[in-house]
Amino acid sequence: MADIITLDDVSVVFESDGRPVEAVSHATVHVEEGEIFGIVGFSGAGKSTLVRTINLLERPTSGHVIIDGRDVTALRGAALRELRSGIGFVFQSFNLIDNVTVAQNIAFALKAAHVPKARRRARIEELLRLVGLEEKIDSYPSQLSGGQKQRVSIARALANHPRILLCDEATSALDLETTEEILALLKRINAELGVTIVFITHQFDVAKAIFDHVAVMEHGVIVEQGTTFDVFGSPRHETTRALVERYLGVAIPKQLVPQLPSGRLIELRYKDEGAFEPLISDVSRRFEVSINVLHGNVGYFGTQAIGTLVVLVSARQEGQRGAFVVQAAIDELTSRVADARELSVALNDDIGASVDAIFADDADGVDGTDTSAHTAGAHHGNAHKEVLA
Numbered sequence: 001m002a003d004i005i006t007l008d009d010v011s012v013v014f015e016s017d018g019r020p021v022e023a024v025s026h027a028t029v030h031v032e033e034g035e036i037f038g039i040v041g042f043s044g045a046g047k048s049t050l051v052r053t054i055n056l057l058e059r060p061t062s063g064h065v066i067i068d069g070r071d072v073t074a075l076r077g078a079a080l081r082e083l084r085s086g087i088g089f090v091f092q093s094f095n096l097i098d099n100v101t102v103a104q105n106i107a108f109a110l111k112a113a114h115v116p117k118a119r120r121r122a123r124i125e126e127l128l129r130l131v132g133l134e135e136k137i138d139s140y141p142s143q144l145s146g147g148q149k150q151r152v153s154i155a156r157a158l159a160n161h162p163r164i165l166l167c168d169e170a171t172s173a174l175d176l177e178t179t180e181e182i183l184a185l186l187k188r189i190n191a192e193l194g195v196t197i198v199f200i201t202h203q204f205d206v207a208k209a210i211f212d213h214v215a216v217m218e219h220g221v222i223v224e225q226g227t228t229f230d231v232f233g234s235p236r237h238e239t240t241r242a243l244v245e246r247y248l249g250v251a252i253p254k255q256l257v258p259q260l261p262s263g264r265l266i267e268l269r270y271k272d273e274g275a276f277e278p279l280i281s282d283v284s285r286r287f288e289v290s291i292n293v294l295h296g297n298v299g300y301f302g303t304q305a306i307g308t309l310v311v312l313v314s315a316r317q318e319g320q321r322g323a324f325v326v327q328a329a330i331d332e333l334t335s336r337v338a339d340a341r342e343l344s345v346a347l348n349d350d351i352g353a354s355v356d357a358i359f360a361d362d363a364d365g366v367d368g369t370d371t372s373a374h375t376a377g378a379h380h381g382n383a384h385k386e387v388l389a
């Protein structure tokens with residue numbers, strides 16, 4: 001699929017108190033036509049600044065913005081206005097004008113694009129039908145719920161048939177149920193109208209529910225990007241790992257630790273289901289080690305599953321030979337899953353704390369497809385079966 005948006009080596013430097021602040025540093029992004037592309041990262045990572053370069057609300061200090069194969073970085077005046085009318089923007093705080101009606105809020109966007117007055121009402125009705133709010137056409141924003149306000153702001157953003165919709169934390173001010181409704185609406189707009197969506201969020205469940213590709217930002221730099229399934233399934237950068245740990249990961253309760261047989265704790269991450277049972281039994285038989293499954297969790301990305309298991313690998317014999325076979329078994333396990341690492345209980349605690357700031361408000365799955373198997377404590381065969389069931 002062709003790129004509809006290319007950000008080529010884009011940097012944005014602000015001046016703050018006389019000192020330069022590099023909000024975005026050499027970011028390169030390719031957004032394919034018709035996809036939902038997401039950007040995640042800590043507060044202050046540069047996500048908003050990067051997205052605002054797409055319609056040149058922020059002008060790159062260096063690098064190029066290419067829309068539909070055309071370098072638009074230097075556009076000004078009428079050409080810039082035309083570019084912007086083809087790119088809708090949805091904000092976290094809705095940005096509706098309070099003292100005019102829903103119809104008038106949308107009419108402003110049509111007027112700005114020189115749509116004749118006689119055609120505006122029909123277009124407004126069509127847009128409100130699309131977002132399911134026909135009956136609110138003459139209401140004022142203060143008479144609407146948060147979700148309804150966001151629907152109006154989406155209708156307004158779509159008024160001039162944009163091919164691109166930019167959403168900056170568009171669901172962050174909404175409760176979980178309303179978030180689901182808005183995500184379903186955006187998915188429908190993406191699928192039925194073919195609108196390409198670039199979406200910033202700090203909500204992990206939003207990311208995994210709707211993003212086709214995702215970029216992870218930190219300190220102005222894109223540290224990792226790819227398909228959402230690959231990036232979250234095999235995270236390579238520490239920040240991504242931390243995000244994934246917090247939501248797909250599992251922590252071993254401290255009180256369990258003294259009860260564990262000696263051995264090494266390994267976290268295994270696999271993509272798609274069903275691959276584990278034969279792997280565990282195969283490795284434990286071939287290497288003559290015991291592999292106890294302590295904890296497991298499966299998260300769904302659309303229809304694709306990413307699973308996590310924490311296993312304790314123990315030697316069946318004492319001494320150097322035992323340590324050697326445990327290492328060989330761990331090497332074999334590691335080579336046959338998407339991602340693996342050795343755990344300590346303290347490490348789990350640290351990770352939990354470090355990512356709270358990013359995905360602070362996501363206790364439950366937005367798409368309702370998460371399943372968790374909390375089997376800590378039952379660290380023998382039964383746990384294994386529960387996790388894989």
Ligand SMILES: Nc1ncnc2c1ncn2[C@@H]1O[C@H](COP(=O)(O)OP(=O)(O)OP(=O)(O)O)[C@@H](O)[C@H]1O
Binds near residue numbers: 021
């Ligand atoms: N107009 C500006 N002038 C000076 N510094 C700015 C300006 N806009 C943003 N910054 C700085 O640039 C950095 C990136 O900000 P940005 O808002 O893009 O991050 P973000 O990842 O979107 O964060 P958040 O999720 O908190 O909005 C921050 O350090 C911010 O303080």
